Amino acid sequence: MAQQITVCLINGDGVGKEVIPAAAQVLEALKIGITFTQAEAGWECFQQRGNALPEETKAAILAADGTLFGATSSPSTKVAGYSSPVLGMRKAFDLYANVRPTLSIPGGVQGIDLLIVRENTEGMYAGRERVEDGGATAIAERVITVKASERIVRYAFEAARKRDKRKNVTIVHKANVLKETDGLFRSCALKVAAEFPDVTYDELLVDACAMWLVKDPTRFDVIVTTNLFGDILSDEAAGLIGGLGVAPSANVGSTKAAYFEPVHGSAPDIAGKDIANPVGAILSAAMLLDHVGQTEAARRVEAAVFAALAAGIRTRDLDGEATTEEMVRAVVERM
Ligand code: NAI
Ligand code: MG
Numbered sequence: 001m002a003q004q005i006t007v008c009l010i011n012g013d014g015v016g017k018e019v020i021p022a023a024a025q026v027l028e029a030l031k032i033g034i035t036f037t038q039a040e041a042g043w044e045c046f047q048q049r050g051n052a053l054p055e056e057t058k059a060a061i062l063a064a065d066g067t068l069f070g071a072t073s074s075p076s077t078k079v080a081g082y083s084s085p086v087l088g089m090r091k092a093f094d095l096y097a098n099v100r101p102t103l104s105i106p107g108g109v110q111g112i113d114l115l116i117v118r119e120n121t122e123g124m125y126a127g128r129e130r131v132e133d134g135g136a137t138a139i140a141e142r143v144i145t146v147k148a149s150e151r152i153v154r155y156a157f158e159a160a161r162k163r164d165k166r167k168n169v170t171i172v173h174k175a176n177v178l179k180e181t182d183g184l185f186r187s188c189a190l191k192v193a194a195e196f197p198d199v200t201y202d203e204l205l206v207d208a209c210a211m212w213l214v215k216d217p218t219r220f221d222v223i224v225t226t227n228l229f230g231d232i233l234s235d236e237a238a239g240l241i242g243g244l245g246v247a248p249s250a251n252v253g254s255t256k257a258a259y260f261e262p263v264h265g266s267a268p269d270i271a272g273k274d275i276a277n278p279v280g281a282i283l284s285a286a287m288l289l290d291h292v293g294q295t296e297a298a299r300r301v302e303a304a305v306f307a308a309l310a311a312g313i314r315t316r317d318l319d320g321e322a323t324t325e326e327m328v329r330a331v332v333e334r335m
Contacts, residue, residue: 005292006035008064010057010259012042012085014266015276016070022278022328023068023285026304029332030297037064041085042072043266053085058092066288067259070281071266086261087125093257096121096148097155098230099250099287100263102217102237105279106310107318112240113165114220117156118230120251122148123181125227144181144226149188151254156224157196165221169193169201172209172225172233185226206233213237238263245277245317248284250291258291260284274323277315279305282331304334 009024011017027034039060046052052072061067067089074084089095098118104110128141153171160169171189175182186203193201204212206229212219213233217240225233238247244264252258262280270276282305289298308330314320315327322330 003293004033004035005066005294006037006064007288008037008039008060008067010039010041010061010067010069012070012266013044013073014071014268014271015264016042016072016266018271018274018276018324019262019278019281020068020070022324023281025328026282026301026331026335027285027289029335030300032294032297039067041069041089043074043082045085046082050081052082053088053092057085058089061089061093061259062257065256065292067257068281068285068288069259069261071261071264073266073268087127089259090120090251093253093255094121095251095253095258096151097250097252098227098234099155099159099252100230100234100237100247101287102234102241102247105242105246105318106306107312107314108242109217109240111218112237114217114237115159115163115222116230116234116237117152117159117222117224118234119148119152119225119227121227123227123229125231142178142181144184146184146188149185150192153189153192153224154195156222157192157199157201160199160222161196163221167199168221169199170209170220170223171201171203172206172223172229173203174206174229176205182226189224209233210236213240234263242318243277244280245315246279246283248280248282248287250284250287252291258288260288260291274325275316276324277317278324278327278331279309279315282328300335301331304331307334 011020039057041053098120100116104112122143126143160167173182175186247263286298286301313330
């Protein structure tokens with residue numbers, strides 16, 4: 001009997017409403033009997049319901065084998081009662097690994113195939129911020145723990161072991177300045193590295209890593225780092241292969257709950273115009289398929305995306321003319 005797979009779709013805000021239905025169309029075209037559920041989260045959801053991540057949405061995520069999420073429009077200033085559903089999901093389900101592959105696409109710079117594994121639960125995004133001196137000073141606390149550091153580095157080494165590339169992990173930190181926090185991350189990383197004799201590793205300071213990503217991205221296999229550094233480096237890496245529109249990501253942890261999202265945000269500047277690139281969302285759906293063990297289906301989706309891009313069908317962000325709808329059709333036709 002075929003495996004029963006339930007995928008929860010959460011469009012969220014802005015272009016999420018276009019790219020998630022697009023990815024769902026591709027999943028549907030696989031004809032492997034996926035059951036879809038729908039749930040709400042994000043800024044619009046907050047405005048309508050007073051909660052950016054309602055309990056029933058969390059229940060839907062838990063009930064599914066994987067969740068596809070679009071994006072949220074988080075305001076840059078504090079809004080009473082609002083907190084990002086992205087951070088909420090990571091916290092609620094302890095999704096400690098943010099996994100972002102960067103693979104050369106047809107027509108762009110070739111030879112890039114790297115994976116950034118970013119710690120997803122602490123660091124600069126631990127949510128410990130406060131204001132002192134009546135507003136004259138703002139302080140953020142950076143939290144690094146042995147537990148979170150060891151498990152994220154272990155995830156990275158296991159990922160490197162599974163890849164058919166060089167099987168190398170680059171440990172990225174700034175321990176020369178952040179002696180306590182990144183000193184702890186680094187010592188945890190070196191300890192875990194010793195458990196993997198079949199995987200090589202090296203170390204880079206984050207600023208040097210940013211430079212090397214631009215100068216020679218082909219030298220990297222797996223990069224593991226703390227939350228904020230990973231956030232920045234992975235957007236930089238996306239820029240190497242054509243931008244945010246094509247970059248996928250996974251948020252996974254120790255339980256069954258996991259969600260997959262394009263790296264980009266809600267892109268209000270292009271939302272509602274049928275010009276958003278659905279490739280990041282579609283490749284995120286492929287990561288979901290891998291997560292549920294549908295590796296053959298995942299490869300089919302990726303191959304169809306690459307074939308469509310190679311045929312010159314591209315959205316505007318890749319200097320093409322295709323609409324979102326046309327891009328999806330081109331992918332579906334090639335499956
Ligand atoms: P963004 O990723 O939404 O957009 C940055 C630039 O990339 C824009 O010029 C946009 O048009 C372009 N872009 C993004 N996705 C695209 C796509 N699929 N196809 C073609 N072009 C695309 O980041 P921005 O503008 O900094 O943030 C907008 C909103 O998104 C903010 O409210 C922010 O908080 C939110 N955001 C949410 C994220 C999430 O839900 N995980 C991640 C990043 C930002
Ligand atoms: Mg980001």
